[in-house]
Amino acid sequence: MLAMLVALIVGTDYAMFALPNVKLMDMLVFLTGVWMGPYYGAAAGALSWMVYGTVNPLGFNLVTLLTVVPMEMLYGLTGGLLRKHFLVTPTEMFWKFGLVALGTTLAYDLVTNAVTGALFYQNITIGILTGIPLSAVHIFSNFVQFTVLAPLVITETNRAFFKGVYKIV
DSSP, rough: OHHHHHHHHHHHHTTTTTSTTSHHHHHHHHHHHHOOOOOHHHHHHHHHHHHHHOTTOOOOHHHHHHHHHHHHHHHHHHHHGGGGGGGGGGHHHHHHHHHHHHHHHHHHHHHHHHHHHIIISOHHHHHHTHHHHHHHHHHHHHIIIIIIIHHHHHHHHHHHHTTOOOOOO
C-alpha cells in the first residue's frame, strides 16, 4: 500500500511540474499519515522526495534533498499523530485540515527558503524574502487542497471501502 501511495505521489509531482509550488504531494503524504499512521506517513514523505528529488526535472542537489526530505516527513507525521482528532464531520475537517495546512506549509517554506538563501545567496534573510511569492502560492494551494480535496478524498474512500460507515482510520 505504501509503495502504491508513493508511486501516486511521485507521479502527480511529475504531472504537475509546470505549476510551480502547486503539487498534490503534501496533501497525499498527509493523508497517508492519516490513513496508515505517523511512521508510514513519514516514510511516504521521505520516499517520495528521495525519488522525485533524485530524478528531478530541475536537477539534483544533495543539500536541497537533505532539507526537503525531513520537512516533507512533517506532513505525514502530522497526519498520523493527529488522525484521531480528525474523526469529525467534513465541516470540522475543513477547519482542522486548514490549520494543519497553514502550519505545516509555513514551517516547510521557512526552512526550505532559509536553506535556499544560505546555499544560493549566502544570506538566510534574502532566501526567506525572495521565497515569499512562491511560498504564498504554496500555502494557498495547500490550504485549498487540505480543506477541499482532502475531506472529499476521505469521505469518498470511506464510502467506497466502509459502505457509508464514517470511519477515517
